[in-house]
Structure formats: C-alpha cells, structure tokens
Amino acid sequence: MTIELSRRGFCIGTALVGVQAMSSGAFARTEDGTVKLGLVAPMSGPNARYGAFSLRGAQMAVKEITAAGGIGGRKINILAGDSQGTPVEGVSATRRLIDQDQVDYIIGDVSSSVTLAMQPVAEDAGVLLLNAASSNPKITYKAGVGGFKWTYRNYPTDENRALIVLQYAAEKKGFTKYAVLSVDSDYGRAAIEFTKKYLPRFKSQILTEDYYKEGEVDFRSVLSKIRDSGAQAIIMYGNADSTPIVGRQMMEVGIAGKIPLIGNAEFNTEKTIKAAPKALEGAIEAAAWLPAYDSAKSKAFVEKFTAEFREAPNNHAYVHWETVHLLAKAIEQAQSIDREKVRAALSSIHYASAVGDVTFDDHNQARLPMILLEIENGKPAIKGAYSAEIDYPK
Amino acid sequence: MFYTIIEQVVNGIVSGSVYAIVAVGMTMIFGVLRAINFAHGEYYMLGTFGAWFAIEYFDLPYPVAIVIGVVATAVIAVVVGNIVMQRIVGAPAEAGVLATLGVALILQNTVILVFGGSYKFFSGGYIEPVTLFGFTLAEQRILIIIVGLIVFIGLELMVTYSRIGKAMRAVSQNIECCAVVGIDVRHVALWTFILGAGLAALSGVLTAPVNVSVYGGMGELITFKTLPIIIMGGLGNVRGTFVAAMILGIAESLVATYVGLQFRDTVGFATLMLVLMWRPHGLFSAQARF
Known part of the structure; x- marks a missing residue:
C-alpha cells in the first residue's frame, strides 16, 4: 500500500518537474525590457537584520540606476525572497523566484549554508547566481572551472x-x-x-x-x-x-x-x-567593508544611505548596493539581458568599486581586498x- | 578545577532560575487546563517587548518597565484566556495543542509585523558585575535568583493557603467534582492562565538586560527549553519543576564547559528522552497522577 502510494506520488512529482522544465525551456523569459532581479536574503528569523539591510542596499542601487535612466533604458524590478537564514527556506525561495517570478538573475544569500544549497538550483535552471555576502570558500571552490558555471561571488572569502x-x-x-x-x-x-x-x-x-x-x-x-x-x-x-x-x-x-x-x-x-x-x-x-572606510565613493554611499533610511548602513547594505551596480554594469556591457552574454561580460568585467577594482578569477571569485x-x-x-x-x- | 566546577554550578543556578520562573507557569497551566501551552515562550517575549517599548519610547526607568511588561502581558493573557484558553477546559488534548500553537504563531507574527523582525537592543537593567564569595556576577543575575526564590515561596504559600490556590489544586485533581461542589472551573482556569503568562513575562523582563537582544522569535527557544523541564518535574508539579529547572540549568552549564557549547541544547532533549523512557510521570512523583 505504502509502496503504491509513494510510487504514484513519485510519478506525479516527476511529471510535474518535467512540465516545469518544459515550460521554462520552451517559453523565453518576458522580453518587455524589464530586468527581473531576485534577491534572496533572511527577511525574518535570527538574521532578519541582515536581510533588511541587504534589501535596502539593493533597492537604493536600483533607485539610482532608474534615476540615471535605467540600464540602457531598461528598468530593474527587484523581487525579494525570504530565506529565513536556513538552507531549506532559501532553496524554496530560490525555486519560487525562478519558477514563478521567472527572474534571470539572483543575488543571494547572506548565509553561506544557504548559498551552498542555492547553487545547484540556480545551476540547473541556468540562472545567474551572484553572491554578495557569503564568505565560505567552498562556494567558489565549486564555481567556475570548479563546476557551477552560473555562480559568481563578489565578496572576499573566509x-x-x-x-x-x-x-x-x-x-x-x-x-x-x-x-x-x-x-x-x-x-x-x-x-x-x-x-x-x-x-x-x-x-x-x-x-x-x-x-x-x-x-x-x-x-x-x-x-x-x-x-x-x-x-x-x-x-x-x-x-x-x-x-x-x-x-x-x-x-x-x-x-x-x-x-x-x-x-x-x-x-x-x-x-x-x-x-x-x-x-x-x-x-x-x-x-569586507565598513562605513568609516576612506574613499570618495564609499563616503558618498554612507551619506546617501543614512539620509534615506535614517540609519547608518552596515556591510550587507553596502555589498548588495555595490553588487546590484556591478550586475547593472555587466548587463550594460553585454548590451542585452541574455543570460549567457551577461555571464560572459561578468567574467571579463573591470568594475571600480568603493574598495578597489573588481575582477573575477577562473573560479568566478572576485579579487577583493579586506580592511x-x-x-x-x-x-x-x-x-x-x-x-x-x-x-x-x- | 574545584573552583571551576563551583563557578559553573553557580552559572547553572542562574540559568536554572530563569527556566524555573517560566516553567512553573507552564506547569500550573497544564495542571488546570490539561494542555501544554505551546505559546508560553511568547508571553516571555511579550513581557520583554513591553519593557523594551517602555524604555525605548517613553524613557521609563527599568523597575517601571518591569511592571509595564508584566501588566501588558497580563492584559493580553486576559484576552487570550477569555477567547481561547477557557474553551480548552475539558476539551480533547489535541484541541489544546492546536489552539496554543495557533496563539503562538499569531502573537509572534503580530509582534514582528508591528516592530519588525530585527533584533532590538535592550538597554535597561543592572549589568555592573559584582563579586560575591569570589564569583563575579552581574547584579541583574543576583536579582533573578532572588526573584526566582520569592516567586516559588509565594506560589507555595498561595496554593497551600489561599482560596484561589486551593481551587487551582482542586481543579487540577478533578474537574467534575469541582463543578459539583461549586468551584467555578472556568474562572480558576482563567486566573491560572493569567498568572502563568505573567510569570513568563516577568522572567522575560528580568533576563532581557543580560541577554541584550529582543526579537519576535525569542519565545520559541524558551518554549522548547521549558518543555523538558515540566515533563521532568512531573506535569503540574510546582516543586518538581523548580528542582528540574535547576538540574537542567546546572547540567547545561557543565556540558558547555566540559563537552562543548555546541552540545548545550542537546542536554534538555536528551534528559527528556530518558525521562520519557523510564519515568514518564516525572522524577518526583511515585506514580502517574493522571
């Protein structure tokens, strides 16, 4: 009895996965020009503060890009997913962003455990996962020539x-x-x-x-x-x-x-x-960064963030702000929102961040200094x- | 070596006092309502938030904040008690589980909705360390131990001598007989619940200065720590709960020192399993009461 049930469940499950795979493969992503960007972060739970800062940083970057006329005229739409700081919830949030919201790019998560669990999901879907705040070295040991072609990290490692x-x-x-x-x-x-x-x-x-x-x-x-x-x-x-x-x-x-x-x-x-x-x-x-860091770009960011949210930014706000700008530059250089082209642009990018020039190595790991x-x-x-x-x- | 052990026992007694104040409310509620109150940690959280709110928004001194935290929680307990808890009297066990779990979710998420999910900084309390018999402790911890003792002595006196206390014991022994001799069971249930919630809130406000952070989800951990204690103490047994809380506090402290901090939370659940296997009616009663 139990075997029969579970077999039936398995069949239905497989069929569903098949349909899902077909639908996301067969229909191209919406080409109305908007860039759909998923942000996975702990919006609730013990690390909710990180999530709030991450979202604010990313939103501020989007606002700036929109004010400057978008990325070659395209607007960015941020869709937030709550990982609650746990791998299980992080994976479901990622799945929802990919399957339901049809995002092309995901920035996330703060917690390394969550990012490690998200990597295979993004890889299977062929969606660019640009991490901005996890520091476990394994994430990029396994990326680029190490395996996961769609994972990038713009953050120094442990x-x-x-x-x-x-x-x-x-x-x-x-x-x-x-x-x-x-x-x-x-x-x-x-x-x-x-x-x-x-x-x-x-x-x-x-x-x-x-x-x-x-x-x-x-x-x-x-x-x-x-x-x-x-x-x-x-x-x-x-x-x-x-x-x-x-x-x-x-x-x-x-x-x-x-x-x-x-x-x-x-x-x-x-x-x-x-x-x-x-x-x-x-x-x-x-x-990776701190509000007191002495560079013109960094100081301007702190000032603007503090004026906007009446609270000084933390590291997570900064890295998400910077990473959204980095992604925008890659899209601009690719002159397309085609994922393959954006990924290629990211691999060869030279981006002037507030802490120094950002380039990626063959493991898709950004070369960054630590303060x-x-x-x-x-x-x-x-x-x-x-x-x-x-x-x-x- | 000897000094370290004594110091860790003292540390254990401090955390044991906190557990005891929360757990005694939960065990009394069980005694009367025959329901494990899964929302119990939430009243601990509400008390802390009440005090935090008073300090942060109205700049009130800590002693006043304690009163506000406890009173605010008691008011919420009156509402929850009237709407939910009174109906559990005499209802099947699963009704109590579902109802209290539901209340826990509602309370926790309401607080997150109103104040946000982030950690708040609790700035009140007496955190200066003092040295007593060679041990340094924050003044607040000494306060916790003293309040813990007062609460237990007070409760013992109450259930032994006062009318409502005797009624509570009667209801926990036999609901039907109470109804026959004219004890208002629903009234007793409500007051037990308010008292339990108030004690949980008191414990929350007292620990806030040493735990520093205040956040919506902080009650969950407390509920799960309390559960093994009230089972070990024998559900509904006030004195047993006190001893069980001390045992857990001290055991946790020794494990954190000699085994590793990461194994600390396993102590409660490991003891819970052992107790359920060999003495499911608790450590202190000769036979099961219910």
Whole structure:
C-alpha cells in the first residue's frame, strides 16, 4: 500500500518537474525590457537584520540606476525572497523566484549554508547566481572551472580573512595562544578550519574550541573556561547579534579588556561597542567593508544611505548596493539581458568599486581586498587593506 | 578545577532560575487546563517587548518597565484566556495543542509585523558585575535568583493557603467534582492562565538586560527549553519543576564547559528522552497522577 502510494506520488512529482522544465525551456523569459532581479536574503528569523539591510542596499542601487535612466533604458524590478537564514527556506525561495517570478538573475544569500544549497538550483535552471555576502570558500571552490558555471561571488572569502586576522594578531600583537568561540554554521566552522590551516605558520595554537548555536544567550560557562585556559585572544567568527551578548558576559566573568575578540562578528558597529565598551576595546576585525572606510565613493554611499533610511548602513547594505551596480554594469556591457552574454561580460568585467577594482578569477571569485581594523578608545581604527590570492585545492 | 566546577554550578543556578520562573507557569497551566501551552515562550517575549517599548519610547526607568511588561502581558493573557484558553477546559488534548500553537504563531507574527523582525537592543537593567564569595556576577543575575526564590515561596504559600490556590489544586485533581461542589472551573482556569503568562513575562523582563537582544522569535527557544523541564518535574508539579529547572540549568552549564557549547541544547532533549523512557510521570512523583 505504502509502496503504491509513494510510487504514484513519485510519478506525479516527476511529471510535474518535467512540465516545469518544459515550460521554462520552451517559453523565453518576458522580453518587455524589464530586468527581473531576485534577491534572496533572511527577511525574518535570527538574521532578519541582515536581510533588511541587504534589501535596502539593493533597492537604493536600483533607485539610482532608474534615476540615471535605467540600464540602457531598461528598468530593474527587484523581487525579494525570504530565506529565513536556513538552507531549506532559501532553496524554496530560490525555486519560487525562478519558477514563478521567472527572474534571470539572483543575488543571494547572506548565509553561506544557504548559498551552498542555492547553487545547484540556480545551476540547473541556468540562472545567474551572484553572491554578495557569503564568505565560505567552498562556494567558489565549486564555481567556475570548479563546476557551477552560473555562480559568481563578489565578496572576499573566509580563507583570506582567517589568514589576514591571524597574521595581524601574531605579528602586531604577538599572540600565539587562542580560544575559539564561533557560530555553529558553515560560516563559523569553515573560518576556523582555515585558521587552523595557517596556525603552524605563526607557531600558534588553539587551546579551547567552542561553537554556539544561533540565538544562544548564555556564554558564561564557556567564557569562564576561556578565562582559565590561558588564551590571549578569542577567535570569533560569529553573528553580529550575538556579539553584544558575548561582550556583556565577558565583562561579567572579568575578561573584558584582557582577552580581546579577533575575527569577524561586527565588532565595529556603534551599537555593539555601546553594549559592552570594555569588552570590545582592542577587538580586531577583518571586514569586507565598513562605513568609516576612506574613499570618495564609499563616503558618498554612507551619506546617501543614512539620509534615506535614517540609519547608518552596515556591510550587507553596502555589498548588495555595490553588487546590484556591478550586475547593472555587466548587463550594460553585454548590451542585452541574455543570460549567457551577461555571464560572459561578468567574467571579463573591470568594475571600480568603493574598495578597489573588481575582477573575477577562473573560479568566478572576485579579487577583493579586506580592511583590517582595531577598536581603539571605543572607535574602529583602520589599520589598512590587505588582499591575498586564493590557493584553490587541486 | 574545584573552583571551576563551583563557578559553573553557580552559572547553572542562574540559568536554572530563569527556566524555573517560566516553567512553573507552564506547569500550573497544564495542571488546570490539561494542555501544554505551546505559546508560553511568547508571553516571555511579550513581557520583554513591553519593557523594551517602555524604555525605548517613553524613557521609563527599568523597575517601571518591569511592571509595564508584566501588566501588558497580563492584559493580553486576559484576552487570550477569555477567547481561547477557557474553551480548552475539558476539551480533547489535541484541541489544546492546536489552539496554543495557533496563539503562538499569531502573537509572534503580530509582534514582528508591528516592530519588525530585527533584533532590538535592550538597554535597561543592572549589568555592573559584582563579586560575591569570589564569583563575579552581574547584579541583574543576583536579582533573578532572588526573584526566582520569592516567586516559588509565594506560589507555595498561595496554593497551600489561599482560596484561589486551593481551587487551582482542586481543579487540577478533578474537574467534575469541582463543578459539583461549586468551584467555578472556568474562572480558576482563567486566573491560572493569567498568572502563568505573567510569570513568563516577568522572567522575560528580568533576563532581557543580560541577554541584550529582543526579537519576535525569542519565545520559541524558551518554549522548547521549558518543555523538558515540566515533563521532568512531573506535569503540574510546582516543586518538581523548580528542582528540574535547576538540574537542567546546572547540567547545561557543565556540558558547555566540559563537552562543548555546541552540545548545550542537546542536554534538555536528551534528559527528556530518558525521562520519557523510564519515568514518564516525572522524577518526583511515585506514580502517574493522571
């Protein structure tokens, strides 16, 4: 009985998939000139703040492009999909954008776990997936010559970041003993994996290793353990929303100001520093971008965003803003919204971003610098921009 | 080594106190309504939001915000109690599950709709660390432990001596007999529910300063942490709940230290499974009550 049922279900399912594949293949996408751009981001759930910033950044870019007359006269229409920060929801949102909304391009997601799950979906549909904010190196290990032809990433990876942070901590601060407290996700775990890859180079070691679940609120136990372990710094690749909680509890267990946080979890925003000023003093962070970055284009963006939304932009707002502009330039250079042509244009693009010139390597990974900063007297101080060419596993 | 263990036990007692205040409301509601209140974490969230709203929009001091958070939640509980919870009395178990899950979704999404899904920053409370017997704790945590104790002593006195407390015990033992001797079952159910929701809100407001972030989905985690506690404590058993909450708090704290933070949330569910296998009526009663 059950076998019969499931077989029937399977047949219907296969038929449906077939019809869907035929329909999307047989009928060309609507050619009314509008560029349909899907944006997958966590609009709800624990990372909803990232989603809100991403959407605002993208919308602002679209507004600017429209005000400047569109892309060769074409308007852009943004269709948002909510991934809730989970791979399952991210894949359904992607499917909906592709099958129902018939988008040609997708920007997404913020979370690496979600992006990794979206890649095969975009690849099967032949829809360009341009990632703007996930940093897990695997995403572009598997892209370009690595396999997925339709995945591109305009964001530096954790491998760059891990190396740059470790190098700065070892050479400038003289740290050799670390504790790990990262988020339990593809992002947090991979960043630590790459940190471990470079530990021997700096004769350093990890003394304790812990990963927290998203939404965790009690770090006291683990912070007391770190205090007693003799670690000189806490390597944290985590969620921005957890940082104030960790900071407050660092003050409680008495390690604030003694064991700094290093890595990346939005240590540099005003809100975070205000929540636990003593704990964040001396924190070292490598960021793809930050509002204080000194370049004319970046400053103009911050000013405009703040005027429009009455809130300073974060990193996600910036990267989505920049990536929409990058895509618009690729479409403009392709002189078409034909996906194949746009993809070719993207591969050979030279785009002047706010942090420097953007080009893509053969793994469809953008070559981008990272900005290193340290919290000094309650303010982020920029210590320079560093870049590293990625060594892809053969 | 010894010092570390003691410190982790203290940490466990702090989180145990938070669990206890939330769980005791849920277990009392179960006692009277025979329904697991899956929306219980939502009242915790509502309390926190009420206090956050008072601080953020009206600049009120934290003690006033505590009162506003709890009162606002109690008012919502009156509405939900009258419309939904009273009808669950005597209804089949699945009605309670569906109704409370529905209420949870409505409350959570209403808050997200009104305030947005993003994390809010809770700025009230007493977060300065103080040193007691060699341990440093935020003042707020000491407050949590003290309030937790007061709540439990108060509840014990209430169910033992007050009229409504005795009625609550009577209803949790036999609804039909209560109706026969003239106890207004629906009235008792409503008051138990309001009390439970108010306690959840109190717990939310008290923990907000140390948890810093306030967001619409924060109640879910609490509901799922509370569930194993009330089952371990024996559904409807106030004293059992208190001990079970402490056991879970301490066990979680030790696991986070000696096994790894990532295994912390498994403690509750692992204990839940063990309890369901060997002592499905809870750790503290000799036999099943219902």
